[in-house]
Amino acid sequence: MSRHSAFMRLDFALSFVDEGDFAAAIEAAEAAIEVLPQEAQFHFVLGEIFEKTGQVDKAIASFRRALELQDEDTLGAGVRLAVLGDASPLSRLPRSYVEALFDDYAPRFEKTLVQHLSYCAPEKVFDLLFSHASRLPKNPAVLDLGCGTGLAGEYMRALAGRLEGIDLSKKMLKQAAKKRIYDELTQGDIEAEVSEDAPRFDVVIACDVLNYLGDLSLLCQRVATRLRPGGFFAFCVESMDRGHGQVSFELHEGQRFMHERTSIRAWLLAAGFEVMEERFTPIRTEKGYPVEGHLVFARLRKFEVTKKNNPDQDTAQTAVTLKH
Ligand SMILES: C[S@@+](CC[C@H](N)C(=O)[O-])C[C@H]1O[C@@H](n2cnc3c(N)ncnc32)[C@H](O)[C@@H]1O
Incomplete structure (x- = not known):
């Protein structure tokens, strides 16, 4: 099966999500992964579908896989893992993710x-x-x-x-x-x-x-x-x-x-x-x-900033004071 047909399967999966048919969506996303198992985006989408259906453990496994397969996490898999409590809390969103998100959104x-x-x-x-x-x-x-x-x-x-x-x-x-x-x-x-x-x-x-x-x-x-x-x-x-x-x-x-x-x-x-x-x-x-x-x-x-003379040391000291 070709790369093109794998992406078509992913499109089907997304259409099934829109229609609310999550079982069919999971099947289509898994079929896409069978063809291109190294495609991070496929695992990410499958994770999102699992998350929507309340299958948190499976969602976490898919997001972890999506994270492993990317050099830079432009998909935000690490962010989803943090939201699901599977990663240490983030102190900011990753630069690569925010950049990709808004490039797409612009x-x-x-x-x-x-x-x-x-x-x-x-x-x-x-x-x-x-x-x-x-x-x-x-x-x-x-x-x-x-x-x-x-x-x-x-x-x-x-x-x-x-x-x-x-x-x-x-x-x-x-x-x-x-x-x-x-x-x-x-x-x-x-x-x-x-x-x-x-x-x-x-x-x-x-x-x-x-x-x-x-x-x-x-x-x-x-x-x-x-x-x-x-x-x-x-x-x-x-x-x-x-x-x-x-x-x-x-x-x-x-x-x-x-x-x-x-x-x-x-x-x-x-x-x-x-x-x-x-x-x-x-x-x-x-x-x-x-x-x-x-x-x-x-x-x-x-x-x-003021210069004050220090009589003991005979040197000029710089004092910084707050002005209100
Ligand atoms: C929701 S938009 C708001 C844009 C604009 N301030 C407005 O009010 O319409 C957030 C913007 O912040 C940018 N942004 C988010 N994190 C940033 C960061 N760490 N450094 C620079 N830009 C950032 C995004 O790329 C995006 O363009």
């Missing part, structure tokens, strides 16, 4: 999110920022983390003197570039690449991107290095609760992280921020239900 991202999932995080983060407009410098330099196709950039353009965006997905960036609203777009990871330069931004925004990271401590530190003293960080995350502090973040079924309020405040504080305002409001729907967003507007405290 052409239909805006239609799906805005029209079908009532996505409104960019508007709400902008409203929060705009309500503090009197605090912002004129023509602020703005960095849009995980800018995607530029939905948040469209709001920010009117306010920003300079607007830059960074994103992992080349294809999302390509959509953003078509809008001609960014002065510069960079492909990169917001945790890894945000700290390379000197501080030159007045505002950093992040709409619906920090939920692809779990632990935000490093990210908060990186953002602090890019902001001028007194600069602002406006972002949203998916809210886990209103702050009881048991767990800082949790990966949910939708394969994104939810974050807990007191941890966010602690990460920000440790990085030198003070929280100026928080809002709790729906930012999208998922399976018909509203997803509660946690919007945060924070300011990087100003550091004052």
Whole structure:
């Protein structure tokens, strides 16, 4: 049997899933695997079908196989294993998975999110920022983390003197570039690449991107290095609760992280921020239900570097003090 017929079997399997005939779907996916046993995607799809039918052990075995067969886990098999509790908890989603997910999603991202999932995080983060407009410098330099196709950039353009965006997905960036609203777009990871330069931004925004990271401590530190003293960080995350502090973040079924309020405040504080305002409001729907967003507007405290003479040692000492 040919490679082509194996992929046809997989298509049949997916059609059976749509029709709700899971037994036929499993049979078709297993037949595809018989022909091409090294095809990671086939094992992944079979895992998803097993998971849908509640056969968790078989789902885990299939996801493990899919993971073994890939050099880089672009399918997200490791993410499914973490959701099913078969892998150690993730502190962020793998870069290769997020990149592949959004490269695939890019052409239909805006239609799906805005029209079908009532996505409104960019508007709400902008409203929060705009309500503090009197605090912002004129023509602020703005960095849009995980800018995607530029939905948040469209709001920010009117306010920003300079607007830059960074994103992992080349294809999302390509959509953003078509809008001609960014002065510069960079492909990169917001945790890894945000700290390379000197501080030159007045505002950093992040709409619906920090939920692809779990632990935000490093990210908060990186953002602090890019902001001028007194600069602002406006972002949203998916809210886990209103702050009881048991767990800082949790990966949910939708394969994104939810974050807990007191941890966010602690990460920000440790990085030198003070929280100026928080809002709790729906930012999208998922399976018909509203997803509660946690919007945060924070300011990087100003550091004052002063030279003090030390009379005992007759040397100049540098003291760094926080300015409020
Ligand atoms: C749900 S979209 C949101 C896009 C945009 N901020 C908006 O509100 O329309 C998430 C975006 O974050 C990007 N992303 C996720 N994790 C990232 C990371 N670690 N570094 C850079 N970009 C990331 C994805 O590629 C995707 O374009």
